Amino acid sequence: MTLQLRVYVPEHPLIKHWLAVARDAGTPSVLFKTAMTELGRWLSYEATRTWLPTMPTTLQTPLAQADGTLIDPEVPIGVVPILRAGLALLDGVQHILPIASTYHLGLVRNEETLEPSCYLNKLPQKFHPQTRILILEPMLATGGSIMMAMEILTQRGIDPTLVRIVSVVAAPPALKKLSEHYPSLNIYTAIIDEGLNNRGYIVPGLGDAGDRAFGT
Numbered sequence: 001m002t003l004q005l006r007v008y009v010p011e012h013p014l015i016k017h018w019l020a021v022a023r024d025a026g027t028p029s030v031l032f033k034t035a036m037t038e039l040g041r042w043l044s045y046e047a048t049r050t051w052l053p054t055m056p057t058t059l060q061t062p063l064a065q066a067d068g069t070l071i072d073p074e075v076p077i078g079v080v081p082i083l084r085a086g087l088a089l090l091d092g093v094q095h096i097l098p099i100a101s102t103y104h105l106g107l108v109r110n111e112e113t114l115e116p117s118c119y120l121n122k123l124p125q126k127f128h129p130q131t132r133i134l135i136l137e138p139m140l141a142t143g144g145s146i147m148m149a150m151e152i153l154t155q156r157g158i159d160p161t162l163v164r165i166v167s168v169v170a171a172p173p174a175l176k177k178l179s180e181h182y183p184s185l186n187i188y189t190a191i192i193d194e195g196l197n198n199r200g201y202i203v204p205g206l207g208d209a210g211d212r213a214f215g216t
Contacts, residue, residue, distance in 0.1 A: 040092030143174030
């Protein structure tokens with residue numbers, strides 16, 4: 001069976017609203033951070049719709065016995081925010097996945113070569129093979145950072161079919177790279193923009209998400 005990268009752009013009015021707030025150059029840092037939190041919340045809600053491991057149960061209501069469904073606590077779930085900008089999505093995601101472990105991964109892009117390097121890696125040496133991973137990377141631009149993140153995760157035992165990527169804005173170059181190397185991935189993004197400028201920034205995009213979120 002041939003696998004094909006799946007990119008979802010949820011048609012939810014709250015996602016559209018908070019994307020517009022985040023993209024506006026006049027939005028102050030504190031409101032930008034709120035917008036990113038909300039985008040993290042609603043995009044992760046969509047991303048986990050058919051992804052979370054569940055188990056059947058029988059329970060007693062105040063009136064009678066009933067069947068129910070619970071999240072399976074035996075299957076590990078991890079959230080990997082790509083620092084810095086991924087932290088802006090984390091608060092919203094933690095409202096959806098309070099039981100998930102958070103593994104920080106710090107990547108920085110060389111502004112001349114556009115190549116990423118890793119300065120912080122808090123991932124375990126080996127993951128349980130059934131671990132679900134939600135990667136938080138607000139901007140999928142050149143694809144360098146997300147490709148490095150996927151390489152690190154797969155080297156440590158993560159199955160790409162169990163990975164979901166939450167992004168705010170995606171561009172064709174990153175999607176093309178991921179499609180070629182990890183065709184089983186599922187990506188959830190608020191919008192796909194037309195391309196990049198000569199500095200590797202998404203256009204029209206929303207600027208530097210890390211700088212805007214943290215006021216630097």
